[in-house]
Amino acid sequence: MIPHIEGRKILGTLWDSSIFPNRAPEGHVLLRSMVGGAKSPELAMLKDNTLINTVFDELRHIISLKTDPEVARIYRWEKAIPQYVIGHGEKLRFIDEKLKSHPDLYLTGNAYRGIGMNDCIENSYKIADKILNSL
Ligand SMILES: Cc1cc2nc3c(=O)[nH]c(=O)nc-3n(C[C@H](O)[C@H](O)[C@H](O)COP(=O)(O)OP(=O)(O)OC[C@H]3O[C@@H](n4cnc5c(N)ncnc54)[C@H](O)[C@@H]3O)c2cc1C
Structure with missing residues (x-):
């Protein structure tokens, strides 16, 4: 994960092939880089080639990547990750209070x-337990 103060064009990179099995053939590595986010959403909307070049330029500097990618895929998720702005806790308390008058309604998710x-x-497990206990 790259702090915003670094002024980089990627948010961070995951080594997916180290996290999950079978993500890349032997001798290859699958990297997943995030671009855009709440502070620079326009970067995620760059043209495909520009986006790929931007990511690899950054990786060349940061991890001294020396080769070009054999495969590159772009997945665009607009408004993908909710932002917990100041007052989020207050919002949750408000929602929880309202839910008391709807005992069969359960909310969860990111x-x-x-x-x-x-x-x-x-x-999700906690919600599932609540539902089971209410039956
Ligand atoms: C690009 C990206 C990368 C991420 N990388 C990571 C990571 O590396 N590690 C990590 O821990 N987290 C990561 N996250 C965060 C995490 O993956 C998400 O926050 C999490 O998956 C959200 O789970 P969710 O159940 O709230 O929503 P979702 O996974 O979006 O599930 C919601 C489900 O509801 C369905 N749905 C929507 N509307 C309806 C409807 N009306 N009726 C029926 N079904 C409906 C959708 O089809 C979907 O299947 C990433 C998120 C993004 C966007």
Whole structure:
């Protein structure tokens, strides 16, 4: 993850082939770089070639990447990650209060209590338990 203060055009890069099995053939690496975000959404809308070149220029500097990619794919997710702005906790308390009058309505997902997969899964289990206990 790259702090905004670094002034880079990518938000960060994940080594997907190190995180998950079977993501890249032997001798290859699959990198997933994020571009855009709340502070520079326009970067995610660059033309395909410009976007790919931008990402690889950054990686060449940051991790001394020496080769060109064999495969590059772009997935664009507009408004993909919710922003927890100041007052988010207050909003959650308000929603929880309103939910008390709708006992069969359950809300979860990345807009509430954690954006990453771990939090989303953990919160899903909690909701599933609540539903089971209410039956
Ligand atoms: C580009 C990107 C990269 C990310 N990388 C990482 C990462 O490396 N590690 C990490 O921990 N997190 C990562 N995240 C964050 C994490 O993946 C998401 O926050 C999380 O997957 C969101 O889970 P969710 O269940 O809230 O929403 P989603 O995964 O979006 O699930 C919502 C589901 O609801 C369905 N749906 C929508 N509307 C309806 C409807 N009306 N009726 C029925 N179904 C509907 C959708 O089809 C979808 O299947 C990333 C997010 C993005 C956008």
